[in-house]
Amino acid sequence: MSAADWVVRLAYELEESDRYRRVKQAVYDLLENPHSAVRPYFDLFMMALVLSSVFLLLYSVKHPLGAWADTFENVVVTLFILEYLGRLWVYDSVHGHIIEEYEKSELINEPFRLRRALWAVVRAKWSYMTTPMAIIDLLAILPSYRPLRILRLFLLFRLFKLFRYAQNIQEFASVLKEKRVEFFTLFTFLMFILLVGSSAIYLFESPAAGGQVEGFFEGIYWALVTLSTVGYGDITPQTPEGRFVTMVLIISGIGVISFFTSIVVSAFQEKLGEVHDRQVASLLQKKRGYTVICGFGRVGEVVAAYLHGDRRPFVVVDHERDKVDQARRLGYWAVHGKAEQLGMLRKLGVGTNAGCLLCLTGDDVVNVYATLTGRQLDPNIQIISRANHHRTLDKLMLAGATHALEPFKIVGLIAGEYIGQPVAFEAIHGIVMGQQDISLEAIRIPEGSWLDGRRIEEVPLSELRLILFGVITPPERESDHVKSHYDLARRRFQFNPGADFVLLGNDLLLVFGHRYSILRLRHRLKC
Amino acid sequence: MAGRSTQEVVVAGTGLVGLEVARQLCDRGERVRVVDHDPRRVEKARHLGFEAEEVDLADDDELERLGIGRDVDILFSLLEDDARNVFLVISARALDPEMSIVSIAETQETVKRLYAAGATKVIDPYQISGYKIYELMHRPLIAETLERTVFGKDVDLEIAEIPVPKGSFLDGVYLDRLGLNTAYDLVVLGVVDRYYGDHLIFATDPKRHKIDVDDVLVVIGPRRELERLRRDLEGGRSA
Numbered sequence: 214m215s216a217a218d219w220v221v222r223l224a225y226e227l228e229e230s231d232r233y234r235r236v237k238q239a240v241y242d243l244l245e246n247p248h249s250a251v252r253p254y255f256d257l258f259m260m261a262l263v264l265s266s267v268f269l270l271l272y273s274v275k276h277p278l279g280a281w282a283d284t285f286e287n288v289v290v291t292l293f294i295l296e297y298l299g300r301l302w303v304y305d306s307v308h309g310h311i312i313e314e315y316e317k318s319e320l321i322n323e324p325f326r327l328r329r330a331l332w333a334v335v336r337a338k339w340s341y342m343t344t345p346m347a348i349i350d351l352l353a354i355l356p357s358y359r360p361l362r363i364l365r366l367f368l369l370f371r372l373f374k375l376f377r378y379a380q381n382i383q384e385f386a387s388v389l390k391e392k393r394v395e396f397f398t399l400f401t402f403l404m405f406i407l408l409v410g411s412s413a414i415y416l417f418e419s420p421a422a423g424g425q426v427e428g429f430f431e432g433i434y435w436a437l438v439t440l441s442t443v444g445y446g447d448i449t450p451q452t453p454e455g456r457f458v459t460m461v462l463i464i465s466g467i468g469v470i471s472f473f474t475s476i477v478v479s480a481f482q483e484k485l486g487e488v489h490d491r492q493v494a495s496l497l498q499k500k501r502g503y504t505v506i507c508g509f510g511r512v513g514e515v516v517a518a519y520l521h522g523d524r525r526p527f528v529v530v531d532h533e534r535d536k537v538d539q540a541r542r543l544g545y546w547a548v549h550g551k552a553e554q555l556g557m558l559r560k561l562g563v564g565t566n567a568g569c570l571l572c573l574t575g576d577d578v579v580n581v582y583a584t585l586t587g588r589q590l591d592p593n594i595q596i597i598s599r600a601n602h603h604r605t606l607d608k609l610m611l612a613g614a615t616h617a618l619e620p621f622k623i624v625g626l627i628a629g630e631y632i633g634q635p636v637a638f639e640a641i642h643g644i645v646m647g648q649q650d651i652s653l654e655a656i657r658i659p660e661g662s663w664l665d666g667r668r669i670e671e672v673p674l675s676e677l678r679l680i681l682f683g684v685i686t687p688p689e690r691e692s693d694h695v696k697s698h699y700d701l702a703r704r705r706f707q708f709n710p711g712a713d714f715v716l717l718g719n720d721l722l723l724v725f726g727h728r729y730s731i732l733r734l735r736h737r738l739k740c
Numbered sequence: 741m742a743g744r745s746t747q748e749v750v751v752a753g754t755g756l757v758g759l760e761v762a763r764q765l766c767d768r769g770e771r772v773r774v775v776d777h778d779p780r781r782v783e784k785a786r787h788l789g790f791e792a793e794e795v796d797l798a799d800d801d802e803l804e805r806l807g808i809g810r811d812v813d814i815l816f817s818l819l820e821d822d823a824r825n826v827f828l829v830i831s832a833r834a835l836d837p838e839m840s841i842v843s844i845a846e847t848q849e850t851v852k853r854l855y856a857a858g859a860t861k862v863i864d865p866y867q868i869s870g871y872k873i874y875e876l877m878h879r880p881l882i883a884e885t886l887e888r889t890v891f892g893k894d895v896d897l898e899i900a901e902i903p904v905p906k907g908s909f910l911d912g913v914y915l916d917r918l919g920l921n922t923a924y925d926l927v928v929l930g931v932v933d934r935y936y937g938d939h940l941i942f943a944t945d946p947k948r949h950k951i952d953v954d955d956v957l958v959v960i961g962p963r964r965e966l967e968r969l970r971r972d973l974e975g976g977r978s979a
Binding site: 504510511512513514515516518519520523525569571573595597599601602603616618619620621622623624625626627628629631632633634635636637638639640641643644645646651653654655675678679680681682683685696697699700701702704706708709711712721723725726727730 | 916
């Protein structure tokens with residue numbers, strides 16, 4: 214068996230091995246997976262390690278340390294090396310590359326070439342090793358190698374490792390990265406000024422001309438100190454020409470500093486919303502069963518206000534900036550973005566943590582699309598959508614909405630009822646909308662409570678001033694004492710049950726009544 | 741809901757809301773006229789089968805030509821702009837102090853303004869929709885029950901107003917002693933006594949209320965039972 218055959222077989226064995234996959238996943242969770250539960254603890258531990266090792270280094274400048282410090286250093290470095298190798302390992306899959314190469318060569322009927330497969334592996338790993346974070350990791354390890362002790366300075370690179378473990382700092386870096394074109398322009402300009410300034414000062418202020426600048430390096434040092442508006446004053450221009458150069462340099466220095474400041478400020482101003490959005494997304498990861506409200510129009514606003522009043526967690530997403538700002542002013546979690554994007558809903562936890570999705574924008578296309586997306590991400594999530602046009606209702610149900618409702622149809626219904634029977638409609642409407650002290654409530658009869666197995670006439674309805682609307686029971690319950698019943702999705706509504714109707718545990722009494730009456734009945738059922 | 745006289749209804753505005761309301765009113769057998777200032781929208785409404793007219797709603801003369809102030813009983817002001825709704829409501833109220841005017845509002849602020857302008861009833865579709873959604877999430881069983889019974893389409897259970905005729909068997913009975921739930925399979929929510937105003941006196945009100953002529957009972961029940969009660973009341977029979 215050739216080496217190539219052996220490698221391919223090993224690759225397939227690894228591919229099939231469940232244990233290998235599990236171990237790799239565990240390492241991935243520990244080191245890289247931003248959603249894993251252990252990762253924050255690992256990051257904190259590594260931060261502590263970095264800080265203590267750098268602290269020891271600084272302490273040892275003046276105080277000799279014992280052998281235990283070396284041991285500690287060795288432990289730290291070992292952990293760093295393991296971490297580095299671990300990250301290199303989980304970055305991609307070596308056996309995957311080999312299998313891919315092998316299958317490719319099988320497909321086009323060519324002999325499998327091990328060298329090419331290995332080259333692909335090396336290329337992939339190299340691309341990881343050249344990322345800035347990987348380089349920092351390596352630099353944090355290297356100085357411990359004895360022949361390279363002069364690189365002790367690089368131990369300070371360990372501090373850069375903190376970047377890796379702190380999300381906020383990474384965000385900071387990513388914001389600045391967006392402005393690299395501006396920074397590059399500034400850098401070029403700075404280099405140009407520095408070159409001109411230092412050459413000029415060296416020419417005019419050399420000791421021969423009566424100045425203090427002894428070499429070209431001193432010229433650069435002086436130019437930078439002046440340009441940055443720091444101006445130590447250890448080297449000062451003596452000749453009129455030198456002073457002229459200084460003045461020019463000071464003026465351009467002000468320009469450079471203000472340009473730099475404005476780049477940083479504008480970068481953060483532009484990204485402030487995004488930073489906020491990311492914070493909301495990471496906060497959401499800690500919650501379960503919250504509601505995602507797409508569209509903060511009037512309907513969204515009303516729902517949000519009710520949920521807020523109930524202290525139920527929810528997040529708002531809208532594509533209009535001022536709507537998002539408005540939601541934030543009200544103290545809600547809000548994210549700016551288009552709900553119809555697949556990535557957006559997933560970012561908000563649809564498919565993982567969210568329990569309910571509300572598609573309430575004024576645009577039916579967006580609502581249908583968001584409903585469909587939500588249903589694809591999570592077959593079990595509750596989706597309630599708004600149809601602005603009466604033809605959209607069916608489309609929403611087809612797209613997978615649990616409920617769909619038409620605000621304008623409701624106006625029609627109310628208008629129609631209003632023409633016919635204004636008083637009756639106002640009354641029931643007020644009750645159903647919770648605008649009056651009288652409300653319609655469902656009261657569950659606990660199993661084994663004093664009402665379990667009793668007849669309706671034994672419920673103290675008139676004593677508590679309640680009106681019985683009906684009883685919700687399991688769907689198969691038949692009774693001679695009910696004249697009309699209505700089937701719900703999984704239950705049966707028994708309208709106006711007679712005095713001899715027998716209540717069982719887990720039945721729901723639907724009663725109209727003052728909220729105090731309802732509270733009293735609930736309270737009695739608990740005793 | 742049967743047994744109503746035909747009224748003169750005008751729906752102003754042919755946006756989504758206006759057409760939806762007009763459609764539902766037509767389905768209930770009302771004679772509805774739809775008006776708008778935009779000729780293209782009027783054309784579209786006509787195309788959909790409505791009796792549509794082009795009217796400048798900011799002009800009082802045109803409103804009078806429509807019959808406001810004379811034979812229009814109910815005006816629905818369903819324009820898509822709050823300010824124009826308020827203006828129409830004020831103009832119409834000035835022409836006819838008696839007419840019912842129903843309007844819609846985009847915001848809570850406009851609701852107050854419309855009532856001040858003289859609207860009889862202001863519907864806030866967003867508030868209602870928002871509350872319905874909240875109900876669906878937080879009390880799904882009640883929302884589902886109402887949807888399948890009272891508020892849904894093609895359902896048998898209805899809310900109805902039953903006026904009490906003179907000399908009927910309900911005249912002079914106490915509200916909590918009606919016994920309609922056993923005799924008719926109806927649930928009595930309460931009564932409106934015109935003497936005390938238009939609001940509903942709930943059936944469990946601690947002050948015992950005696951039913952008399954011209955009181956209106958508000959009851960929920962299957963259509964056939966409601967019909968039976970109406971027949972019995974008109975026939976002067978006792979239960």
